Amino acid sequence: MNNWYNINMRTTGIYIHIPFCKQACSYCDFYFETSLKHRDGFTEKLIEEIYHYGQSAFAEMQVSTIYFGGGTPSRLHSEEWTKIMSALHKNFTISPNAECTAEVNPEDITSKYLSGLYDSGINRLSIGIQSFMPSILEFMNRAHGSEAAERALLHISNSKFDNWTADLIYGNPNQSLEEFKADVYKLLEFKPKHISAYSLTVEPNTRLGSWVRKKKVVPQDDENVANQQQWLSDYLESQGFSHYEVSNFAKPGFESVHNSSYWNHVNYLGLGPSAHSFMWEENSTSAKRWKNVSLLRDYMELNPTKIIQYEEHLSLKTLAEERIMTGLRTKKGLTIGELSDRYNYNIGEKQHAYVKLLIQNGYISGEDGGIALTKKGLLIADTIILELISRQEDVPVLNKQH
Ligand code: SF4
Structure with a gap:
């Protein structure tokens, strides 16, 4: 039995998908609902799923990271955070140093909300800023304006959260390098320890995809996008960040443990509608990945034993190719x-x-x-x-x- 066997079977992460958003961003093809139709009872259903997996092999492993993504997890109320985190602690062995991240959006942030999140056990925030430019935020149909973004960052800076990251999007149509620089300079005023920056991707089943098809929007030139990416890397490195993955930058010691676990094939349990899970098989000669039903309606109606929509077995060759893909995207x-x-x-x-x-x-x-x-x-x-x-x-x- 080699050392990889022990590593593969010992540790897990937990991902929780919260499928609610205030409004639909024009570029987004994640699964979310803006309707409140199935909002009531969601937390109870999620807790039912947590208890279900509390009887599985995941309960034997040490949980090194918990990540709430979405959707917009900050649509949850403070009491819901407490209930969900408490159910996780009752059902899993969570490492005392576990990185527990919640994605939040500016429109939901108040100092009281942040205190509630912190008290529930969340110790890292990931805030979706994307840009500070009003015209870009409007084009993206973000639910917040630039003032709300600055206000939220100020609240975070004054909170107990020391470990937080912000998302930016570059390569927006007509966005100049100077405009993108202004976004980065503004964000650095709040002293983030980590930044994720993505170039705008045109996904076909989005409003942006339809605008591009109808030629109402012309995507940014590849060369301009590359210039923005290159400038960002050089500039953030000059400011003490390490460009440790294609889209990620961190001050020393603030790399995202959860993302690094994905890239390194650590087991993870995905809870909530459309969440994926990954687990090595007992002998470590293959692994399986499965996905929960996508629709919130189905998730709410089905028993937790019936919510898996599909499952696939992954050979070592497939896993090796995935590892090459994720490993070579990292500096390490x-x-x-x-x-x-x-x-x-x-x-x-x-x-x-x-x-x-x-x-x-x-x-x-x-x-x-x-x-x-x-x-x-x-x-x-x-x-x-x-x-x-x-x-x-x-x-x-x-x-x-x-
Ligand atoms: S807030 Fe996030 S998940 Fe929701 S629509 Fe916008 S980009 Fe998508």
Whole structure:
């Protein structure tokens, strides 16, 4: 039995999906409801699901992270946070140092609300700012304006939350580099320890997708988006942040543990409508991933034993490819040894040749069997990753012994 077996089976994260939003952002294709039709009783249903999994293998593991995402978790009332966190503590072994994050939106933040969240056991916030520019917020159909964003950040700065992150979106149509810089400078006035920045993606089933199809909106030029991304990386690094993943920046010690767990195939239990879960199988030679029913209506009606919409089994080869995808998007990268020991995945000759070429051209740094994209490589991470995976020859999978 090797060390990976113990690591795979010992720890878990918990993700909780809160599917309510005040209004629909124009670019968003996450699952959420703006109607209040099924709002009553949601917390009780979620707690029922928590108790259900309190009888599962997850209850044997140490919970290292809890993450409330959505939707907009800050649509929950203070008493609901207390009830949900208390149910989690009753059913799982939560590490005393567990990172417990709640996504919040500016329109819901008051100092009283933050105190309630903190008292319930949440110790990290992730606030969706996206931009401070009124015209961009209006284009995004965000529920908050720039003043509400600043007010919420001020409340957070004056609260007990030391560990918080803010989301920004760049590459918006017509957004100049100078306008994006103004957003970043404004955010830094509030001294965040972590920032997630994403380029605007046009998803087909969104209002933005329809505007683009009808040519009412022209997406930003690729070169301008790349310039904003490059500037952001350089600037935040000059301000003491580490660009530790393609979209994530942190001051030392403030990297997101929860996200790092996803990238590293730590087990996680997803609760709530449309939430995904991931768990290694007993012998660590495969894993499974499953998803809860998407619709809130179905989630509310079904017994927790019936809410899984689909389940898939993942081979070690699929897991290895996922690990290459997530690992190479991080500054830390991954090691060839990890791929062979944990996933029984051997880098083939064509892949070795490709890695060598990337090292020669400054896209990868490769030391002591580790491979990590350089700053230059991170800018085209997805292209490099797909090319590297596609060069895998069919190496026979050997019998894995633990
Ligand atoms: S608040 Fe978040 S989840 Fe809700 S619509 Fe906007 S982007 Fe989507």
